[in-house]
Amino acid sequence: MSILHTINKSPFERNALESCLKFASDGSAVLLFEDGVYAALQGTAVEPHVSGALGRLKVYVLGPDLQARGFSAERIIEGISVVDYAGFVDLAAENGKVQAWL
């Protein structure tokens, strides 16, 4: 059964992203939201970790949370998809389980 992993903490302050990338199995979906959206930005200290995981995980970022923080889709690492709230619901429905990395 596939898992949707959600991350809502900043990768610069907590290790939620790091642990998620370590334990999420190939083919899983990862959704970055709230302060987790900072992990999707280009040119950050964590970009290599996120880019490195794109080949084996599907990574999504919540558009409204990006917009709230002043970033447009152009600032996002290539290969990450921007979704809206309906997209978040679809991801939760498509995947059998949701694992929240709080």
Add this chain to the structure above:
Amino acid sequence: MSEVVKKFMYLNRKAPYGTIYAWEALEVVLIGAAFDQDVSVMFLDDGVFQLTKGQDTKAIGMKNFSPTFRTLGDYEVKKIYVDRASLEARGLTEDDLVEIAWEDFETEEEIENIVEVVDSARVSELMNESDAIFSF
């Protein structure tokens, strides 16, 4: 005007919206401004995200408090510092940050932008020079 003027530093290390810290810090800065102290505001670590331009919170249903930063100059806050290393680790440059103007209404002295990007040694020096540091 109180007799003794102290150097107050407000230290911001949290990103906006994910927690209440950033908003609370701004409230305290605005309240503190009424006491005629020597105030500086420091943005460090994830705190630098508080100053990004173009924040639009309509879709998350929260108050967008970023325009309030631009009024700090009107509350006699003249010193706003941003740690350069924190910006760099987050893929940001000075161009990503809001500009905050300052004006002395009596002397008409004006400063276009009081946001100053400083290196870590200067951050440390500024902390040492402060009489009190309020952490958020």
